[in-house]
Amino acid sequence: MDNPLYRMESIEKEKTELGKAHLKFGKMSIHEANHRLKMAEESEFPLTIFPKFIQDTIIELHEHGNYNIDYTSVSIFTALAGIIGNSYHLRKHIEWIENPSMWVVLVGKSGQNKSAPLKTAFKAIKNLQKQYDQEYEAAIANYDPDLGEKKPTKKKLYSTDPTFEALINIHKQNPNGMILMPDEFKSFILNLIGYSGTSKQSQFLSIWDGAPISLDRKEVESSSLSMPCVSIIGSIQDDVIASFKAKDIKDGFFERILFAIPLKMEKKLIGKKNPDDYMIEKFHSRMKALMDKVYESINTIELPLSEKAEDLFIDEVNKHVKPSNKDATISGILSKLDRYILRFALVLEVSNSFFEGQAIKYITMDSMKKAIMLKDYFFSNALKLNHMVLNVYEDNSKEGKVFQVLKKIGKREFTNKEFIEMAIKLNIAKESYAYQLLSNTKLAHKKQKGVYETDVLN
Known part of the structure; x- marks a missing residue:
């Protein structure tokens, strides 16, 4: 057979590499077992949360494009969240509604190829932005204010370095949401945690919560945003982010950030074989198809939890109570991840249902299981970062x-x-x-x- 499933008894006798993988992960095909075994020492990211075509894309880019699995996986997941935006929310109850926004940082050494995965993951979004820019330029060229025409507005899907006021105004032109991709993530963080960044930090904390924003200042046009949904993603060196966190005030800002930290922070040798063009183009095409579907409607659909998904969520969050009560640092991390579990489940339900051609009705138990796997991954990385912080303290500080x-x-x-x-x-x-x-x-x-x-x- 091309894809046989081995019985556990025969696996135990053989003790082959396949057998070891099979024993560790349960019954699976030879291909999947070997793949799991290979990835075990490369990444802790739970690739099985994705549909097969995304898993295949990530592995293809890793094996033949020198892409890090963690960076690619987290970048793609954030791109999915940014695409979905305000089109779908998750409703836990009348006072607890979550949007899918993600705050993500790729952490690694200098020269570790953090930018390429970002470029690939967001290519479909940036291509659509180019189309919007061309349409805007054509509209402006034909615009005649003397005829009483309404001035064309520029729709932006992402921005690199806007002021907070500009971010709000840009978001108003695209109510579905914004993706913030700072070119210099170090400068972005410095602006938020520096001496003059306290007010900016509190404003961004409100955005993470999805709380309404209102700006009333003399120097800027009064602006308000009833339903902000802003995902943020960038990359930074490990020692830099650790030193920033060490200086951070205790307001939960860093606890809201999801960190992608590879098992091995090292450069890899480049191979001669290139990634498969057809596979990568298929990935971009399907990401664009999701965007086309999402942007068909301007309304927000609220998805409830299925009964089994809610039971699973409650059980998981309740497991966090005891360790949180014992440790203030753990409490800060888990309190934000409790909410991120719902956001993860929302992104997975909408994207996986779309890619598999299924109706999007509610959050299933399968999406919740995968969301919890993702929570465990980011929790582990948050602990890694805390250990990095301890290494940045100088003896004379x-x-x-x-x-x-x-x-x-x-x-x-x-x-x-x-x-x-x-x-x-x-x-x-x-x-x-x-x-x-x-x-x-x-x-x-x-x-x-x-x-x-x-x-x-x-």
Whole structure:
């Protein structure tokens, strides 16, 4: 047979590579088992959330285009979310409605080919933008204000570096949503977490929540947006994003970002064989078909959860309660991922149903299962980033000094007296300065009077 399924008994006897993969992942074809085994050491991304043609595209680009699996997979998923936009929302209940917006950062070393996956994933979107630009230029060329004609407006699907006011006005011309793709993601983050970025940061937090936005300033035209849906994606070096997070104020901004962090941050050798043209063009064609379908309607359709999907969601979120109550850092991450689970399920239900020619009625249990797999992937990466943060503290920095003291104390819960005594013992600080370091650090938080807790020793 071309695609046989082996019985578990025979697999156990053979102990071949296929057998090992089969035992690990359950009954499957030779092709799929070998594929799973091969990918096990390359990526933790759950490729099975995608339809087969997307999985094949990702693997083809990985094997013959030197594309990283994580970067390509996350970029494609974000492109799907950006395409869907406000056309579909998920309704948990009357006061809990989620749009599909994603905030994503591809994290890696310099020269690790982070830009190519972004270019491929968003090619269909950028091609449609070119078409809109040409239509706008033609309309402007024929526009005559003396005839009382309404001035043509420019519809944009994505932008690279707009001001916040410009972003809102651009979004108004395209109510379905916006994709923000900063050319310099480092500068974008700096603008949000810098000394003058606090107000911008709070504005973007409102956008992530899907909350209505209203701008009333003398220097700009009054603008409002009742239903913002803005996905953000970019790439940045691992040491840079870690240093930014270390400086971040504790308002949950970074907890809203989904990080794509490969298992291996390294450049790969380039092979002679190129990706299959037909397969890649087929991928772009199907992404365009999804856009055409989505843009047929200007209305927002709210999808409910099926009973089984809701049960699965509730069970999963309830599993987060105990670890969240024990650890403030974990709590911050999981509280945002609880909402992202619904967004993941929405994107998967709409896109997979469309590609498989099925009606889009509600969120199925299958989409919820896949959403939880995706949540686990991003949770793992959030923890990786937290460990990266610990490595950016310099010995002579304030947080570096705190980190040295915490490592020597060697336990999660400690008293301010223990901290001060250890700081003095290590010749790091005298009593008053040690207390000041403890009071202002982000590496520990006060649990009760005189008692602190740290997450850096997890």
